[in-house]
Every structure is written in structure tokens, then in C-alpha cells.
Amino acid sequence: MLAAYASAVGGDDPLANLTVGDLPAPEPQPGWARVRVRAASLNHHDIWTLRGVSSAPVTPPQILGCDAAGEVDAYGGEPPAGAPPVGARVVVYPIITCGRCPACIADEPLGCRFFRMLSEPPLGGALAEYVEAPASNLVVLPDQVSFADAACLPTAYLTAYRALFVRAALRPGMNVLVQGATGGVATACILLGRLAGITVYATSRDEAKRAFAVDLGAEAAFPVERETARAVIGATGGLGVDAVVDTVGEPTWDLSLRAVRPGGVVVVPGATGGPNPPAQLNRIFFRSVTVAGTTMGTRGELRRLVDLTATGALRPLIGSTHPLRDAAAAFAEMAGGDLRGKIVLET
Numbered sequence: 001m002l003a004a005y006a007s008a009v010g011g012d013d014p015l016a017n018l019t020v021g022d023l024p025a026p027e028p029q030p031g032w033a034r035v036r037v038r039a040a041s042l043n044h045h046d047i048w049t050l051r052g053v054s055s056a057p058v059t060p061p062q063i064l065g066c067d068a069a070g071e072v073d074a075y076g077g078e079p080p081a082g083a084p085p086v087g088a089r090v091v092v093y094p095i096i097t098c099g100r101c102p103a104c105i106a107d108e109p110l111g112c113r114f115f116r117m118l119s120e121p122p123l124g125g126a127l128a129e130y131v132e133a134p135a136s137n138l139v140v141l142p143d144q145v146s147f148a149d150a151a152c153l154p155t156a157y158l159t160a161y162r163a164l165f166v167r168a169a170l171r172p173g174m175n176v177l178v179q180g181a182t183g184g185v186a187t188a189c190i191l192l193g194r195l196a197g198i199t200v201y202a203t204s205r206d207e208a209k210r211a212f213a214v215d216l217g218a219e220a221a222f223p224v225e226r227e228t229a230r231a232v233i234g235a236t237g238g239l240g241v242d243a244v245v246d247t248v249g250e251p252t253w254d255l256s257l258r259a260v261r262p263g264g265v266v267v268v269p270g271a272t273g274g275p276n277p278p279a280q281l282n283r284i285f286f287r288s289v290t291v292a293g294t295t296m297g298t299r300g301e302l303r304r305l306v307d308l309t310a311t312g313a314l315r316p317l318i319g320s321t322h323p324l325r326d327a328a329a330a331f332a333e334m335a336g337g338d339l340r341g342k343i344v345l346e347t
């Protein structure tokens with residue numbers, strides 16, 4: 001089968017480790033399904049994998065990709081009770097856990113010591129014609145939800161959903177500053193925030209991207225500079241925002257701490273601009289700011305996103321679509337940083 005995979009890891013240029021070529025299709029074990037992937041989407045997670053950074057040592061060839069939507073192709077052995085039939089349209093919940101430990105039973109998958117995402121060793125990835133996953137990870141897609149839209153949901157939209165509504169506990173009428181205006185998680189935060197009646201402010205260094213964020217539904221968009229904190233505080237009645245979602249890190253951290261209100265939350269779902277800003281602990285303790293890391297979300301939250309997409313309330317923003325064989329061009333687009341939402345690969 002055709003797949004996009006890491007054929008090496010490390011080095012100065014992670015994209016040089018990417019190969020698109022033929023690998024054996026997975027043979028699912030009992031209780032697992034093989035899905036014929038129709039659409040997959042890229043995440044920065046894939047670039048980390050090309051660097052060799054993952055939850056376990058990466059041994060090439062490692063198929064990339066966390067987000068897959070397609071049709072159930074086969075089961076290993078008998079389909080488990082309640083599993084969708086062969087041919088059903090599904091999106092794959094990308095977190096694989098033991099399913100039995102106290103954390104799994106409490107629906108807190110991150111607490112499971114067997115936590116893995118698709119494309120993390122020893123699991124295969126979504127950027128291929130076929131991917132395998134436990135049958136319990138298949139979420140059935142209503143006919144109204146396209147494969148491309150569904151492929152946006154499992155990582156970026158799920159991460160944004162949990163960041164906004166669980167970690168920041170935002171409710172209608174509250175406000176949030178989204179650092180970065182046009183990446184996958186940032187655009188998901190703008191769309192989901194607006195949908196929930198939350199006032200969204202965005203930032204970008206780039207004027208055209210700021211205009212784009214406003215078109216998408218942000219109340220206002222600001223440059224990444226120190227004076228922006230004053231503008232955000234002014235826009236929120238002198239207080240600062242209830243929450244900041246900062247996926248960028250080093251370039252934006254100072255602004256995040258200045259723009260959040262006393263007692264507010266800075267949610268960190270990523271650090272695409274570098275993981276080690278000066279911590280400024282004085283701002284954190286003196287103003288009772290909570291810093292909340294977050295990764296992904298639960299199966300139930302993914303189902304909720306599928307439902308929101310099925311009703312038409314949510315339309316994931318897709319910046320570009322490529323055939324799987326052109327994965328190298330798609331990765332170059334993501335690494336170049338000139339994103340407008342999600343990049344989808346069709347197989």
C-alpha cells in the first residue's frame with residue numbers, strides 16, 4: 001500500500017526523512033479493524049516524528065499521521081459486539097490505551113500508562129491507504145460528514161475543544177485570546193469558540209493572517225508585541241482575557257502572561273515556536289494564573305465534534321488538499337508556516 005513514512009530520523013532537516021512509497025498493509029489482530037483511509041490530515045506531531053521525537057524510540061520505517069477517516073475494510077477475527085460493519089464510514093479516535101486501568105475507566109486516557117497515538121511506535125499511522133486500530137476506536141460518521149472534514153477532527157479540533165471547554169472551562173459570554181491565527185488548532189479554537197458564544201481574540205505577526213482570523217470570526221486580531229497586552233486588556237473592560245490558548249510558546253509566552261486576567265488560565269496545547277520561554281513565575285503566582293497543559297481529548301469529545309459537524313454548525317477549515325503521493329509538498333506547506341487551517345491528504 002502507498003504510505004508516507006519516516007525512512008530515517010534526526011538530522012537538521014526533518015522533511016528529508018520523509019518517504020512516500022509502498023509498505024505492507026497492516027493485518028489487524030483480533031479486536032482490531034483495518035480501515036481503508038480516504039482522508040487524513042497533517043499535524044506538527046508528524047514533524048516531531050520525522051525528527052525522531054515520539055513517546056517511544058522511532059524505528060524506520062514509521063508511517064506518519066494521527067488523523068484518519070475512511071471505511072472499515074476488515075476485522076482481525078470476528079468483529080467485536082457493537083463494532084461498525086465492514087464498509088461503514090468511520091473516523092478513527094487516535095488514542096490507544098489499555099481500556100482497563102482506573103484512568104481508562106474514568107475516561108482520562110492520558111493517565112493510562114499504555115497511552116499511544118496513531119503513528120507512535122509500535123502503531124502504524126494514518127498517512128497510508130490502510131490503518132489499523134482497535135474496533136472500539138472507530139467512531140461512525142453520519143453521511144453528512146465528509147471524509148475530509150472528519151479527518152480534521154481527531155487531533156486539532158479535539159485538542160481545541162478540550163483546551164477551550166475543559167481545561168479553560170470557558171462558557172458562553174466569556175473571552176479567550178488565541179495565539180496564532182491560522183494554524184490547525186488556532187483556527188479550530190476560533191471556530192469552536194465562536195460557535196459556543198465566546199468572544200475570541202487572535203494574534204499573528206502577519207497583517208493578512210490577522211485579517212483572515214477576523215474573517216473567520218475573531219472579534220479582533222493583534223500583532224505579537226508587548227503593546228498588544230494593553231489593547232487586549234482595553235478590549236476586555238480593563239481586566240484581561242479569561243483564558244489564553246498558546247500553541248506557540250517562546251515568541252508569545254510573555255504576551256500570554258500579560259493579557260490573561262488575574263485568576264485566568266493559560267492553556268498550552270503545543271509549542272511550535274519553542275518550548276522554553278522565560279517562565280516569569282512572578283506573574284503566575286502574584287496574579288493567580290493557572291497554566292494548564294493539554295493534549296488531545298476523549299472519545300466522547302470526538303463524538304461531540306462529529307455531531308457538531310453533522311448538524312452543519314461546525315465546518316472544519318481546510319486550507320489545502322493533496323493526494324497522498326504528494327505528501328512531501330503538503331509537509332513543506334506545513335513546515336513553511338503559511339497555513340490556513342488544516343492540510344488534508346486524500347488516498
Ligand SMILES: [Zn+2]
Nearest residue numbers: 098101104112
Ligand atoms: Zn489504561
